[in-house]
Amino acid sequence: MTSPYAFGGKVAVVTGASRGIGLAVAEGFVAAGARVCVTARDADGLARATARLGDAVGLAGTVADPAHLRRLTELAMDEYGRIDVVVNNAATNQPYGPLMDADPDRWREAFTVNVEAPLRLVQHAWRAWMRAHGGSVVNICTEGATHVGPHLGAYGTSKAALLHLTRQLAGELAPGVRVNAVSPGLVRTEMARFVWDRADQESATGLPLGRLGEPGDIAGAVLWLTSDAAKWITGTDLLVDGGTRVRAAHAPKSAPLQDGNYHLPGA
Template identity: 45%
Template structure:
């Protein structure tokens, strides 16, 4: 997809590291101007400088309406359009059983993981996409399709984001396409507690026998952001190496059933 994004501008929230930085890198390599955000201005500027020309880093708490508006306004002033929005910033502030969370931790998780995508989407639609079209990609999680101990509020927020993706697709079509990716466990700081001491066990349950890398997810984001997916909207693409299947260890050699007759060729 070399130069597939030439002349377009993309905003990536939470773009200074992990999946966000990988997505910003892929979009930039495809020719896009990229505005990436981070809570830390220094981190945002450092990440943008690593990309070079056509990249701008801005510090902004993703749920801060004034900061979000300033980022979108600056993107418009600097590059003249916002054609792609990647709602990537996320948090898991509410650890433990759902009923043991206080309102502050619940609200922080929902503000970042659910409200912020609504906020940023509304701003880019008003600023450009509503009249000129564009593509929005949300970073959800396979947690939005399952339940697990310890991250219940996070999973609820991602389930809601998957539903929000469908809702926005019908509200913003045909001018704007809205899709999402649902990563499994990826080698990022946010997910470190899930893999740092459990990588071998995770690999054994994953059909592709490895956890994800940020580039695995950024490739999917790039596909959904580009015209290669021009007839796809309201969908969530699972990118997890098969983790959600939980296949378990491979069978012993010789125990895999073999097809025969017509079925073997069909």
């Protein structure tokens, strides 16, 4: 794998990196010369991912645990001595279903994982390295954060909050640290399998670009946003959806994807 971007000597911390988008992002950074510190809940999956990545260290655990995020930051600093990039990819899509049936405690967990954890990790990276040396943050959001859809109210609402947090941090941490979001459409990850596994090929070709997304599509966007090629960009949300929002003008012959307005990162 080759990369058009140069990250030699830099260090990236990526959450939810044992599979799917997180792993693709970590692989992209390694291909571009960076060293990576990765985390995920699945210890075995993370061990396999770390071995596959090569120049990487990993720490298994949940981003919902504040102590885990502190240890993750300490690991990156102890092993590599710096943190140039943070990618907040880990997420939960629970509770799934109508909000009138949602357990308020499960609702709170969605915000703990999808909003609070990204803030905590950026705080740690800022205090450990970025305040003095600068850096870049990308939060993985979702194309569905700007409108409503069935069964994923907690996920969509928490990701909408993450979008606002992205803009708020961009304003507060400038000019030294750039903070942006990438909002995917429907991507073939395990976490989103319940959506794309039932989406037939006719529906997929109803998108202007003719296919569903792959993890590498999102990784490419993340690498671009964190590279010097995007050094005058902060506080933005980069939509990577295969043309979901313009398919009405595209006039597809097939029915639109059901639940296709949501990306569920492979945490």
